[in-house]
Structures are given as structure tokens and as C-alpha cells.
Amino acid sequence: MTFRVTALMAAHNEEDIVGQVVRDLAEQGIGIYLLDHGSTDDTRGEVERAAGRALVGVERLDVEGFSLQAILERKAQLARELDASWFINQDADEFRESPWTDVNLFEGIRWVDTVGYNAIDFEVLNFWPTHDDFRKGDDARAAFPLYERGGTFDRLQIRAWKKVDGPFDLLSSGGHEVAFAGRRVFPLRFLLRHYPIRGQAHGERKVFQERRPRFAASERQRGWHVQYDALPPGHRFLRDPKTLTAYDPHAVRVQLALHHRGVEELEATLADERREGERLRTKLAARVAEVERLNADIAQRSREKERLDLDLEARGREVETLGREREELGTRLASTHSELLGAREERDAARHQLAALQRDCESLRARLAAVEASLTWRMGAPLRSAADWLRSRS
Numbered sequence: 001m002t003f004r005v006t007a008l009m010a011a012h013n014e015e016d017i018v019g020q021v022v023r024d025l026a027e028q029g030i031g032i033y034l035l036d037h038g039s040t041d042d043t044r045g046e047v048e049r050a051a052g053r054a055l056v057g058v059e060r061l062d063v064e065g066f067s068l069q070a071i072l073e074r075k076a077q078l079a080r081e082l083d084a085s086w087f088i089n090q091d092a093d094e095f096r097e098s099p100w101t102d103v104n105l106f107e108g109i110r111w112v113d114t115v116g117y118n119a120i121d122f123e124v125l126n127f128w129p130t131h132d133d134f135r136k137g138d139d140a141r142a143a144f145p146l147y148e149r150g151g152t153f154d155r156l157q158i159r160a161w162k163k164v165d166g167p168f169d170l171l172s173s174g175g176h177e178v179a180f181a182g183r184r185v186f187p188l189r190f191l192l193r194h195y196p197i198r199g200q201a202h203g204e205r206k207v208f209q210e211r212r213p214r215f216a217a218s219e220r221q222r223g224w225h226v227q228y229d230a231l232p233p234g235h236r237f238l239r240d241p242k243t244l245t246a247y248d249p250h251a252v253r254v255q256l257a258l259h260h261r262g263v264e265e266l267e268a269t270l271a272d273e274r275r276e277g278e279r280l281r282t283k284l285a286a287r288v289a290e291v292e293r294l295n296a297d298i299a300q301r302s303r304e305k306e307r308l309d310l311d312l313e314a315r316g317r318e319v320e321t322l323g324r325e326r327e328e329l330g331t332r333l334a335s336t337h338s339e340l341l342g343a344r345e346e347r348d349a350a351r352h353q354l355a356a357l358q359r360d361c362e363s364l365r366a367r368l369a370a371v372e373a374s375l376t377w378r379m380g381a382p383l384r385s386a387a388d389w390l391r392s393r394s
Contacts, residue, residue, distance in 0.1 A: 005109050005160075006031040006056055006084040008075040011043050011092035012066070013210055016136040016198060018092040019046035025096070026054035029106030032090075033082065034058045035074060037066070043092070056082065066214035068224055072170045079163065086113065089159040089175055095141065095193040096122065099256045101249060105190070109160060112186045118162035119178065119185045122192035123256055124150030125247070128239040132199045140195045146244035150194070153226055157192060158185055174224040187262040191252065196227075203237030 007030050011018050022032050033056040034047045044058060063070045072089075079087045086109050088096065098108025112120060125147040127140070134143045150157075158177035161168070168180035197203040207228045215225045 001085070003110055003113070004031060004084040005029070005086045005088065005106055006033055006082055007088040007090035008033050008035070008078055009047075009090040009092060010035040010037050010061070010071045010075070011039060011047070012037040013039050013041045013043060013206075014092035015039075015041040015043045015046050016134075016202070017140050017195060018043055019050040020140060021090075021092055021095060022047050022050040022054075025090075025105070026051050028104040030054065030088070031056040031084065033078060035071060036060045037071060038062060056084075066211065066225075067216055068174060068219055069171060069216075072175050075175075076168070076170050079168070084163060086160060086162050089170065089178070091194075093195045095195075097191040097193070099188050099190055099253055101253060108190065113162060115186075117184045117186040118164070119158050119183050120160040121177075121185055121189045121261060122157040122159060123189040123252075124154045124157055124192045124194055125252070126150055126154075126194045126196065127247070128244060129197055129199050129203075129237060130239050130241045130244070132201075132238060134198045134202075140198060141193065144195060144198070145247050146239070146241055147193075147247055148244055151227070157189075158183075160190070174219075174222070185261060187260045189256050189260060191256065193247075197237050200237050203235070207231055207235075208233060 007025050009018075009022075009032055011034060025032055031054050032047065032051045034044065036044045036047075036058065038061070044060075048055060048058065061070060061074060075087075075089060090096070096105055098105050100108060103111070109120065126149070127144040127147045129144055130146060134140065154176075156173065156176045159175070161178045161180070161183075164180050164182075166181060168178055170178055172179065197206065211225070212228055219225060
């Protein structure tokens with residue numbers, strides 16, 4: 001089977017740059033299949049003129065608004081149907097290169113295939129305009145030599161893959177990566193030079209007329225189309241050269257080689273290990289603090305125990321003293337009890353004596369009363385005789 005690589009390109013009103021992109025792909029041995037997403041300019045004509053025999057096919061994708069989902073679904077269908085060994089999910093403003101200066105894109109992909117990998121990641125460099133002199137027909141790469149690295153949302157760019165027999169997924173990531181069973185991504189990233197804005201007027205038209213108003217709300221809710229969110233109306237698209245980096249193809253490729261995906265995976269693993277180490281250090285510090293708290297608590301409890309032991313000894317001595325006092329009180333109580341019993345016996349004897357005395361007193365009182373009565377009768381006899389005499393005289 002002939003080894004073929006086909007770029008599946010979607011474009012909307014990119015006539016000022018798409019011809020250069022297509023020509024570059026064709027010169028590197030890459031076939032082009034164009035999905036014209038409702039362009040109103042000469043995008044299709046530029047592609048057809050620039051691609052020549054490298055043009056695999058052209059079709060117009062008539063979908064209301066800007067539907068990334070429709071584009072990706074159609075690209076996935078084409079990747080299943082077209083006769084090609086590899087596919088690239090390509091945009092109209094991107095130049096793609098191999099990571100080796102003397103190897104073109106086609107040969108680089110074929111070599112990756114030869115060594116057993118079936119997917120390629122790309123390093124995104126965004127080239128921004130610093131002047132407003134770019135015109136259709138100018139070489140964008142020469143006109144805009146200053147760049148900055150892609151943002152976090154553009155970091156993942158696994159957008160070239162070997163044709164697979166089974167299912168694959170472009171949609172879930174919004175086209176940022178292709179996913180399939182058994183995927184093996186080549187560790188060294190290929191280069192993606194991105195020229196999204198080519199001047200002030202172009203930026204205003206692209207962002208505020210052709211893109212943001214046409215983005216589907218359902219796709220926005222999925223986290224897609226975020227690259228222009230921070231740009232307010234009236235935004236200045238021309239950048240200060242001091243904020244950008246001059247493109248050096250050799251330095252960029254050295255950086256790609258030094259900081260490939262394997263290194264990033266090791267860095268990610270190291271970062272995870274560091275986070276785990278920090279978590280363990282935090283946990284250890286908490287345990288140490290807990291041990292110190294427990295040691296302090298043990299020391300306090302020990303001091304409390306010593307105080308209680310001393311208190312217990314004092315209480316023991318008090319108990320001994322109270323025991324002796326109790327024995328003494330017991331002895332005194334027994335003595336007192338004996339004395340009380342003796343006193344009770346004396347009291348009972350006294351009561352008996354008192355009762356006998358009372359009886360004697362009663363007997364004496366009776367006798368005295370009898371004597372008093374006898375005396376009273378005897379002493380009253382003269383009085384009675386006198387009374388009787390007086391009564392007789394009267």
C-alpha cells in the first residue's frame with residue numbers, strides 16, 4: 001500500500017493565508033481535503049490553485065452558524081472513508097513542520113510510523129501581528145516572525161494519527177486530540193506555527209463578526225471556543241514586539257528535543273511525587289504535633305499523678321490517724337457504755353428506793369390525816385358543848 005498523509009482542513013474566509021498553507025502542505029508531500037465552512041470570499045479558489053495535484057477533495061459544509069461539532073463529525077467520517085495512511089486535523093491558518101530541520105512533514109510522519117507510533121502531538125507557537133502591513137499574497141511567516149507559546153487550552157494537540165480500523169474520537173476534546181484504543185503518541189512533538197490574526201481589521205472581522213456571534217451556545221457550554229473570550233470590543237490586535245519572542249527554528253527544535261512528552265510525563269510524575277511528599281510532610285507535621293501534644297498531655301498527667309500520689313499518701317496518713325482516733329473513740333464508747341449501764345442500774349435502784357419512800361410517805365400522810373382528824377374531833381368537843389348550851393338557852 002502506498003503511504004499517504006491527508007490533511008483534513010476546514011476553512012471559513014481565510015483567502016489571505018490558506019493558499020500559502022495549502023502550498024506548504026503540498027510541497028511537503030501532504031494531500032489536502034477541504035471543508036469550506038460557508039466562506040464568502042475566495043478561500044476555495046485559493047485552495048484549488050495552490051494545492052494542484054495534492055488536492056484530494058473539496059466540499060462545502062453548509063451548516064448554520066459555526067458548528068465545530070459538524071466539522072469534526074465530517075472529518076471523522078472522512079478519516080474512515082479516504083484512502084490514506086495518516087490524517088491531520090488541520091486548520092487554514094496553521095503551518096506544520098517535523099521536529100527535524102532536514103526532514104519534511106511527510107517524511108517525519110512516515111518515520112514515526114516506521115518506529116511503531118500511531119499518533120503525533122504538536123507544539124503550538126502563536127505568531128501575532130506587530131504591524132498592519134500584511135496583505136493577501138504576502139508570506140505570513142516572513143511578515144510575522146514573533147511568537148508566544150500556546151495557552152493552556154491549546155497545550156494538547158494530538159492532531160495527526162494513523163488510520164485505525166476501530167472507533168476513534170475527535171469530538172470529546174473539541175478536536176484537540178484524537179483518542180482510540182492502543183494509541184501510542186510519539187514523544188517528540190512536531191511543530192505547529194499558528195497565524196490566527198493578520199492585522200487589526202482582520203482581527204476585528206474574524207473575532208467580532210465571523211466567530212464569536214456564530215459560535216453555538218451548546219458548544220460554548222462544552223468549554224469550546226474560549227480563545228477569544230477575554231477580548232473586548234475595540235481590542236488592539238497589534239502586539240508590542242517586546243512581549244513576543246523572535247522565531248529561531250533551531251532553538252525551537254532544540255527545546256522540543258529537550259522538553260519532549262516523556263520529559264513532561266517525568267515532570268508531571270515528579271510534581272505528583274512532590275505534592276505527595278508535601279502531603280506526607282504535612283501529615284507527618286500533624287502527627288509530630290499530635291505526638292508533642294500527647295507528650296505534653298502525658299507530662300501533665302504524670303504531674304497530676306505525682307500530685308495525686310502525694311495527696312493519697314496524705315490521705316493514707318489521715319486514714320491511719322482516723323483509725324487510731326476511731327479505736328480510741330471505740331474504747332471511750334465502750335467505757336461510756338459501761339458507765340451508762342451502771343448509771344442505769346443506779347437509776348433503777350434509786351427509782352425503787354424512791355417508790356418505797358413514796359409509799360412510806362403515803363402511809364405517813366394517811367396516818368397524819370387520821371391523827372389530824374382525831375385531834376380535830378377532840379379539840380372541837382368544848383365548842384360543841386358550848387353550842388349546845390347556847391341553843392338550849394335560846
